[in-house]
Amino acid sequence: REPIAFDIASGTCGENVTWTLNSVGVLTINGSGAMFDYETRNAPWQDYKDMVKKVVIGADITYIGKFNFMQCRNLAKVVFEGNAVETIGWGAFGYCSALTEITIPASVKTLDAYAFYYNTSLETVAFEANSELTTIGMYAFWNDSALNSVYIPDKVTSIGENGFLGCMNTATFYVAAGTYANDYFKKCTIVTREPIAFDIASGTCGENVTWTLN
16 A cells, blocks of 8 residues: 655744655645755755655745755655745755656746756756746756756746756757747757747826737
8 A cells, every 4th residue: 555654854944934754755845935045965854855755845935945955866756836936046956866857837937057957867847838937047957968858938038158058969949939049049959939929018108098018
């Protein structure tokens, strides 16, 4: 039968954020607001990191901190319960060598530097529909050597130095025609799509008249 999960460790990892690790390797982040930043090997679950197989990010978490899940080598699945996360921090999921795919919530605007670097089993990076992502930091996907499919959202306007170093020649990048990403990846294998229209400015131009530019 399936084992009965029970909690084995817990604590705080943000001003209003808590964590709980259970006996089957599920690390759950609950609460609201930002998680703390940590240096390498200093996250509060450091002593248990090799037990972590799944991370669940609660619905009201807005920021995943620096190096939070780095070197969780057996982490195979990340679940976002809501759409509140705006930034995935520096090195947050670095060296997670069992992670094969990730779907990033539409709310995320920034992937900081080294966010998913050296994830050598990572094959697919996807984003939810209507993604707000604008920035991919330097070395964000460095040496993700198994990467074969990356969907780049239409609103991305900045990709840092060597953002995809080590996988530019092996991955297929799905980009919208006429976008920053289309130009950035022009020397790579790309599949283009029609861009998704979104409003960029609006206002009034008469007593009962408005304008919108997309």
